[in-house]
Amino acid sequence: MIRIANGQGFWGDWLEAPVNLVHGGPLDYLTLDYLAEVTMSILQKQRKQDPKLGYARDFPPLVGRIARDIRERHVRVIANAGGVNPMECAREVVRVAQGLKVAVVQGDDLLDRIDALIRSGYELKNLDTGAPITAIRDRIQSANAYLGAFPIAEALATGADVVVTGRCADAALALGPMIAEFGWKTEDWGLLAAGVAAGHVIECGAQATGGNCQFDWQTTPDFAHIGFPLIEAHADGRMVISKQAGTGGRVTEATVMEQLVYEIGDPGAYITPDVIADFTTIQLAGDGENRIALTGVAGARRPEMLKASVSYHYGWKCIGSLVYSAPDAKAKAETADRMVRERLADLGLTFEKIHTEFFGINACHAHLAPHIDEPAEVQVRIGARDGDKRKLERFSREMIPLVLNGPPTATGYGEGRPAVREVVAYWPTLVPRSGVEATIEVIG
Amino acid sequence: MKIRLSRLAHARSGDKGDISNIGLIATRPGYYGILLREVTAGRVKEHFGSLVEGSVRRYELPNLGALNFVMEQALDGGGTISLRTDAQGKTHGAALLTMEIEVEPDELVD
Numbered sequence: 108m109i110r111i112a113n114g115q116g117f118w119g120d121w122l123e124a125p126v127n128l129v130h131g132g133p134l135d136y137l138t139l140d141y142l143a144e145v146t147m148s149i150l151q152k153q154r155k156q157d158p159k160l161g162y163a164r165d166f167p168p169l170v171g172r173i174a175r176d177i178r179e180r181h182v183r184v185i186a187n188a189g190g191v192n193p194m195e196c197a198r199e200v201v202r203v204a205q206g207l208k209v210a211v212v213q214g215d216d217l218l219d220r221i222d223a224l225i226r227s228g229y230e231l232k233n234l235d236t237g238a239p240i241t242a243i244r245d246r247i248q249s250a251n252a253y254l255g256a257f258p259i260a261e262a263l264a265t266g267a268d269v270v271v272t273g274r275c276a277d278a279a280l281a282l283g284p285m286i287a288e289f290g291w292k293t294e295d296w297g298l299l300a301a302g303v304a305a306g307h308v309i310e311c312g313a314q315a316t317g318g319n320c321q322f323d324w325q326t327t328p329d330f331a332h333i334g335f336p337l338i339e340a341h342a343d344g345r346m347v348i349s350k351q352a353g354t355g356g357r358v359t360e361a362t363v364m365e366q367l368v369y370e371i372g373d374p375g376a377y378i379t380p381d382v383i384a385d386f387t388t389i390q391l392a393g394d395g396e397n398r399i400a401l402t403g404v405a406g407a408r409r410p411e412m413l414k415a416s417v418s419y420h421y422g423w424k425c426i427g428s429l430v431y432s433a434p435d436a437k438a439k440a441e442t443a444d445r446m447v448r449e450r451l452a453d454l455g456l457t458f459e460k461i462h463t464e465f466f467g468i469n470a471c472h473a474h475l476a477p478h479i480d481e482p483a484e485v486q487v488r489i490g491a492r493d494g495d496k497r498k499l500e501r502f503s504r505e506m507i508p509l510v511l512n513g514p515p516t517a518t519g520y521g522e523g524r525p526a527v528r529e530v531v532a533y534w535p536t537l538v539p540r541s542g543v544e545a546t547i548e549v550i551g
Numbered sequence: 552m553k554i555r556l557s558r559l560a561h562a563r564s565g566d567k568g569d570i571s572n573i574g575l576i577a578t579r580p581g582y583y584g585i586l587l588r589e590v591t592a593g594r595v596k597e598h599f600g601s602l603v604e605g606s607v608r609r610y611e612l613p614n615l616g617a618l619n620f621v622m623e624q625a626l627d628g629g630g631t632i633s634l635r636t637d638a639q640g641k642t643h644g645a646a647l648l649t650m651e652i653e654v655e656p657d658e659l660v661d
Binding site for chain 1: 565567569574601602611619631647
């Protein structure tokens with residue numbers, strides 16, 4: 108049996124969580140998931156400005172902080188912190204945590220291979236819209252295939268203390284050590300599916316241990332010291348989800364189930380590079396306090412094509428807001444919205460989209476929100492989006508004047524004119540497995 | 552009698568591009584049948600109205616007593632494109648739980 112814990116659900120997650128996990132009890136592997144869908148494009152821009160950047164900069168200092176503990180306690184770290192520059196990330200880890208051996212998994216970056224793929228006849232259609240990639244070819248900023256768990260297992264086989272990857276399937280971070288330890292093969296579909304299901308449960312960190320859990324949330328113990336999730340993985344595919352003793356939060360069927368159904372499509376076919384897992388076969392059972400056993404997972408042959416994520420320049424957006432106090436807060440906010448739209452119309456400015464929310468009234472749930480007769484305050488939040496940056500720059504000037512030009516009690520404009528921001532959009536697609544080759548390099 | 556879905560189920564929602572998915576989970580095994588009967592894809596589409604422009608598909612997970620709703624064009628373009636506060640559909644699960652459904656009084660345990 109091996110223990111695998113996840114200490115980051117995204118880049119920006121609780122900095123103390125991985126440190127607590129290393130100190131909190133027996134642990135064999137610590138995984139850290141830094142990459143959301145759009146993170147790669149941000150990192151690509153950073154690398155363009157400085158060829159030594161382009162990775163999750165939180166990661167090397169974290170390894171520096173826990174270097175002594177992971178060496179003494181034999182904890183091995185697996186992180187997709189490499190972003191679009193895994194080698195520089197690894198070099199920085201070696202620099203701040205001398206004596207550690209770092210293995211780097213590369214091969215996910217497809218940016219230089221897009222044209223060759225198009226020439227070979229692959230349309231790289233958008234999985235959601237069906238549009239061919241030629242529609243955005245000249246605006247592409249990053250392109251990465253999702254690698255699976257076998258390259259991670261291979262990296263661990265080098266004896267590395269730390270494995271740094273670029274883009275890989277989130278659940279692969281946990282599946283990699285299971286393959287390495289138990290010798291699972293590429294066609295062990297049921298075992299791989301069990302590892303993927305357990306990996307999916309822990310990939311978002313504390314979302315498996317009571318964080319963001321709707322079930323009876325008021326009784327969740329000690330959110331402030333929430334324990335991050337841990338898998339006890341067995342060679343026969345039995346998985347137990349738990350957390351370390353003395354930590355907050357809880358592991359129950361409810362917390363594990365909410366995470367199992369999080370961000371999935373067809374539960375009968377949860378597609379990863381290594382296996383297609385069938386979540387409708389998962390059996391959960393209590394296994395003592397804060398322990399849930401996960402068994403029975405069926406798996407089918409891995410897909411022929413690999414998922415890739417491409418990011419591209421979409422356009423620009425700007426979101427401005429003002430707050431109106433009672434009395435009549437809602438009526439004032441509605442008047443402000445009409446006023447902005449009238450002034451934009453006077454200027455002859457139209458946008459791809461303008462969207463207004465009355466924060467405190469309907470921002471999240473629109474018509475489903477409960478009615479409030481006299482709110483204490485309402486924030487009017489107006490957003491515009493377009494391909495033409497100049498139009499957004501003009502739009503950004505239209506909120507603040509309302510403080511003196513419009514209905515009374517406008518406030519909450521502390522930061523002044525709202526910023527115009529670039530919109531980088533995400534293009535999910537499929538690439539042939541043959542066009543993607545993972546490589547392992549060891550440094551340190 | 553009419554009750555709110557929140558009496559029978561809990562939920563979590565999230566995004567993939569412009570798709571929002573809601574996992575709806577019965578709080579008791581016996582309630583799964585009520586969810587199957589009452590919470591159809593059509594009713595969910597109707598409930599969300601203008602928040603969801605595309606189609607709604609329903610998947611069943613009887614092993615977990617759960618349903619998964621995959622709602623397309625549900626996030627004003629999704630992630631970075633969206634102008635909404637809830638650009639990633641994080642609150643859609645809570646919004647679904649406000650839906651009113653029809654049950655017989657003897658179907659409820661509490």
